[in-house]
Amino acid sequence: MHDYRTHNCGELRENHVGETVRLSGWVHRKRDHGNLLFIDLRDHFGITQCVVDSDKATFAEADAVRSESVICVTGKVIKRSEDTINTELPSGHIELAIEDFSVLGAAAELPMPVFGDQEYPEDIRLKYRFLDLRRERLHNNIVLRSNVISSIRRRMIEQGFMEFQTPILTASSPEGARDFLVPSRLHPGKFYALPQAPQQFKQLIMMSGFDRYFQIAPCFRDEDARADRSPGEFYQLDVEMSFVTQEDVFQAIEPVIAGVFREFSTKKITDGAFPRIPYKESMLKYGNDKPDLRNPIEIQDVTEIFRDSGFGIFAKMIEGGSVVRAIPAPGAGANARSFFDKMNDWARSEGYAGLGYVKITDGEAQGPIAKNLGEERTAQLREQLGLGDNDGVFFACDKEGGAAKLAGVARDKVGNDLGLINEDEFAFCWIVDYPMFEYDEENKKIDFSHNPFSMPQGGMEALETQEPLDILAYQYDIVCNGIELSSGAIRNHKPEIMYKAFEMAGYDAETLEREFSGMLNAFKFGAPPHGGIAPGVDRIVMLLANEPNIREVILFPMNQRAEDLMMGAPSPAEPKALRDVHIRTVEPVQVPKDS
Secondary structure, three states, X not given: OOOOOOOOOOOOOXXXXXXXXXXXXXXXXXEEOOOEEEEEEEEOOEEEEEEEEOOOOOHHHXXXXXXXXXXXXEEEEEEOOHHHOOOOOXXXXXXXXXXXXXXXXXXXXXXXXXXXXXXXXXXXXXXXXXXXXXXXXXHHHHHHHHHHHHHHHHHHHHOOOEEOOOOOOXXXXXXXXXXXXXXXXXXXXXXXXXXXXXXXXXXXXXXXOOOEEEEEEEEXXXXXXXXXXXXXXXXXXXXXXXXXXXXXXXXXXXXXHHHHHHHHOOOEEOXXXXXXXXXXXXXXXXXXXXXXXXXXXXXXXXXXXXXXXXXHHHHHHHHOOOEEEEEEEOXXXXXXXXXXXXXXXXXXXXXXXXXXXXXXXXXXEEOHHHHHHOHHHHHHHHHHXXXXXXXXXXXXXEOHHHHHHHHHHHHHHHHHHOXXXXXXXXXXXXXXXXXXXXXXXXXXEEEEOOOOOEOEOOHHHHHHHOOHHHOEEOEEEEEEOOEEEEEEEEEOOOHHHHHHHHHHOOOOHHHXXXXXXXXXXXXXXXXXXEEEEOOEHHHHHHHHOOOOOHHHHOOOOOOOOOOEOOOOEOOOOOXXXXXXXXXXXXXXXXXXXXX
């Protein structure tokens, strides 16, 4: 018989009754029924109920063992009586009668229990993550993550993609976040950077003559945590393809993403090709470039209805260049006025001036806006928005960017508050036709809006003949339920177009050659048209696990302050280690609290 187990804790069934077996695992919980002691024994695979009589020699030792101790038990499999069968456990028709018992690893008093669904403060959970991961929900999330990655890898290989690994120690690259720097021992005063993404390397792979590359790539960015973004590091399905158009990338990635979601979820998945929504349309209809398409509400521009109208506040703001966006609220007119007032209070609490509204009850338009707008314009409003007799509508009035932002968050809140979101669906879309450039208000200059390595639509001709802010790029995002899963682009593979694009963004040729010499040199020796994308693995698993926070699907996450409470990182370095890499630390100046 094996030293530790003949079976795992999720394996035994009625056909094993009468066999002598050995199990090892953690004491999940104990129940003392007087003459009988029950121990639920847990391992990675499941739980088996074990029982020992009080007259057995092993009883005292089993009775004394603490929860979460690791034990080994040997005994006979017996059938449970009909009234003690546990249908919630696969092994619930049997139990193991303990004949031999040994402690393999005793547990100290627990800082947090594993059994049960109690929630504990994040700092406790992260400090004792190895205990947290023993809990069923977290354990299942990590198993799901492994299975999702295996499925992604299989699907990519079946499409002819090859998996390569790119360097971790590399040069700094402008991906929009701070680098993690690694000092060089051999080159005093110089630093490596951990890759924010394998962007340049995967393009260089295409220029090296390979055709379809992918990698489950670790990426490192020194940025703040969010619910859908882990500080420090994350993983992405990094993809690049040669001789492809934007549509070719979509057709390669859609089956992988949709296939994975169908494999690991019973929710409805977008049928057929994912909708392609131009960036400008998305900003108008949904108020952002990450639309949650489960929400049926579509924002509309109603500026002309309010222009020179009797509602003076909006009319005056329109004269100053503002626009008015309407957020329909189907069925809201049946609610009390307090619903609308609370929405206005909410907008103010979010830092906005407010959120106007019209409430339609039994066919009558109510509220200050309707009163001042007049019957004719209110009728135009109802016709344009298709408002029924018990609907409502909210309004955001501001310059275009501000109005879009408020309308977007208001759309989300109205959809949630009115119960319009279909929780049993994964709604995907592509956002396409991003602007190549944007105006940097802070520095008063044109700059890249998204990815500087993207190919402008129209190529060199567009750069030479169009206004910079009118130029679109072959850039695209894939979005699911309001969460951006990935950005991608068809790359700019022609040196002359890259020089021109960077010049328009205020970068001279010398800067371009210094910052991107490796890739720029490769372009000069025959570069194929190529493009790619990089869906976030953590976010995919977070959606499939129905978790609101990305830390719940990562084995050993950091806290919001980018600290590893379990391992004690970051931590001070020993003086000798600093000398080896030619580093002297400078503590930040402490400003007195009363200054």
